[in-house]
Amino acid sequence: MLSQKTRYAIRAMQHLADKYGQGPIPLTDIAETQNIPAKFLTVILSELSRYGIVASQRGKDGGYWLGVPPIDITYGDLIRVMRGSLALVPCASRFAHETCKNCVEEKDCRTRALMLQVRDATANLLDGMRLSDRIDPVPAAEGLEAVEDL
Amino acid sequence: MLSQKTRYAIRAMQHLADKYGQGPIPLTDIAETQNIPAKFLTVILSELSRYGIVASQRGKDGGYWLGVPPIDITYGDLIRVMRGSLALVPCASRFAHETCKNCVEEKDCRTRALMLQVRDATANLLDGMRLSDRIDPVPAAEGLEAVEDL
DNA sequence: GTATTCTCTATCTCAAAAGTTGACAATGGG
């Protein structure tokens, strides 16, 4: 699962992408329309601006905007920045590899072999989706099937 | 990321799959070879046996074995049982759908639309991989590239 | 009956996630 912070970051960035080229967007504007605790959002936006994908200006009429055109920011980038990795296990991360604790030898680990495949499939998708993409929300009904017994 | 518990469950099930048809496997056998804290493993195996995918017998020569042939257990099943969902956000789960906290209306949420696609891709992969599959571990070197700057 | 092995509920510990506080710095307008 993505952390709440990562989800906030994604929505904030989508908001900034929607308003790209419209000058600085104040934090409270993002916080209110995106339903994100304002103070917490400052932490998130500061983090993103340290990576250069968000720019900011202080003072009157200040605010935030994308430091990079929306077409150059993929959802894969965003998740990696916030979470460090797209992988489901630390040892299957391409850019933030770590050995898993209490595991078997990595060279013998079948779980890892599987999770590398999952990571690649996920990365293929997310690295092809950009903040500039027009995305049609899916009606809420979809995804509401009954719980399967297994 | 998968929880440690889910990873333990996967390795334990692989272990049982390897020894399928060889009678009850004692917990300590699994715990030792798979490097899983024994007491914690009891919790995991009890949970799995409540779902029927693991069977057990108490007393001398007791132990655990797969309640279902390894070809009938997919990795997707396993992860759903342990974690409830393959999705990256609660609202994108097919079998354990929940609305996300502090989010926008689900029908307007673009993040959800994306994550539904990711869930489907992940499910396609994991539901096609079975405990009976022969899986070749990937040498540890792969996945050790330098960290990208973004 | 005794050693073995699983069962179950309760509990503990601890790190990370989520969120807040408050002092500070830049900017623009009067």
Place this chain on the structure above:
DNA sequence: CCCATTGTCAACTTTTGAGATAGAGAATAC
């Protein structure tokens, strides 16, 4: 120059859930 506005940053608190353990109990084999 002063003041309102808006971002910056480090420290801190709170909450949550994961991970792990404890311990009494029940089945089974010998």
